[in-house]
Amino acid sequence: MYDLLRNLDRRWIFLLMLLAVAIPILLQSQFPEKPTGLAKAVFDEIEQLEEGDRVLLAFDFDPASAGELGPMATIFSYHCAKKKLKMYYMALWPVGPQMIDDSINNVIKKEFPEMVYGEDYVNLGFKSGGEGVIKVILTDIRKLFTTDGYGTQIDEIPMMQGVENIRQMDLIANVSAGSAGTKEWVQYAITPYPDDLRIVAGCTGVQAPLLYPYIPNQLPGLLGAIKGAAEYEELVVSTYGDSDLPGIYSEARRRMGPQLIAHMLMIALIVVGNIIYFMERKKGVS
């Protein structure tokens, strides 16, 4: 057994991991989620807004990270629409507008057909420049956004009337896959204007440890990876969800099934690897 494990071809481990992820997906296993403090903080930040308050939904991600961040974007949109907030979508990533369109088509158009484009929500589209864009729109949004994402003159959009800059937003909800993303929003928007702006964010697992130092003063709430998304989804759906909500509102919780099994496999592999290491040390194998 010792020799077998010591010389195990790593492709068997790949196969095991594939099965650990694939089988729960095929069985559609779902486990209960208990929301933790950070997910509750995100939920509370949106919850305390009043009907008609402005929220900037900055979707700074692309299809490569949609597996983790797509469910966050979906549930952010759903929560804001349920609260009847004015939603201003924008993106600092070139493929961000497609992610915004996904949310608009799957959430707003399907679940909230009464919402009117330009009055209840607007897609400002993508602007290149990363942190430079944030810096400019903090003082004058029209310097960069002369039209919305579909080419309509920005002054012809009813909900843009009276909006001079993003400091007039009541909350920024950012979904971030990297740079430019949550870190830049915190550095360039939140830190210089702590009295004007607040932010909540959802980010990839890789980013989450880098953003923890900003909690709670600069970043009150953070959804870290698919686990954070699942907790927030649980909070929103248990508060607002109807019994016949489509499957896209359980995406994050559904993806926690494969996570659980794959993590158990990973822990087992780490334990086995350590046992082999200590056995080798005991035997004096270099």
Add this chain to the structure above:
Amino acid sequence: MQRSTIISIVLMAVGALFLILRLATSEQGMGKAYVRAVPQAVDAQHPEGRWQTVASADPAEYWRAEKANPEQTEVRVSWANSIGIWVAAFFTLAIFSFLFGDNPAYKVAEAMVVGVSAAYWMVVGFWEVIVPNLLGKLMPGMIKAWSMPGLDAEPDLMYIVPLILGILLLWRLAPKGAWIARWPMAFIIGVFCGLRLISFIHADFLSQIRNSIVPLVVMTESGFSFWDSVRNLTLVVGILSCLVYFFFSIEHKGLVGKTARLGTWFLMITFGAAFGYTVMGRIALLAIRLEFLFDDWLWLIDPNGRRALSEAVSLLQGSGVLG
């Protein structure tokens, strides 16, 4: 023949056999995408719109429409999107195949990703940056007539400066005078250094110091808060011990050495947490690709109820589509 080659051939043969069986035996089929016609520019003279665009539709929507009227064309199979699903499935499997070993399918997929990404960035850069942010500022009338009907602005000649800097940057490609590109590059580096320096000092350095100054004994309205105190104490001890670990002006011996050792533990726990998060992220990415293969391509699962299996099968059986 090498053992790995034999295994590859067997795996491909099994996969192909499974696909053939699935296509032959599945009542609903697999790997098809549907679209719904969406009328545009609807007015009194053109109640069905002057032209149509399409939006993606669920298979169940198609089956319902077929059941209601077999002659309908409003909801239909999109061959372009269906081919897209099959191509995406092929590339997903091609990328996965690298786990078994390097192979031509993986190389093709890798080259496609690089090529498509580069082309996409170029197109986006042109339409999202050069057209609206440069040409739209310098020649708004022309750009409005050409590509941005919503644009309404006066010419701003200040944008000649970025135009010149842009041309100077491209001078690098010229056979002579490539050094000219150093001037706009110096401008870009200077601006970003200034921009980033201020934000890092403000958001990361000063704010992080402020965030670290916390009470070690936390008193709330209900009295002493044990867990908040433990949290703050851990934070302060962690910061100080990690700082000592990176302080090399004193030899790490005695108390300093022990504190530095504690700092190492804090760092290791941090790296472990970061690794755990990375694993979670990567598994989520694997999960969505497998979901795509099982749901969109093979139609083995239906988590979003897009095919609403029981309803769809009964509809199809009723309409005779399934025989």
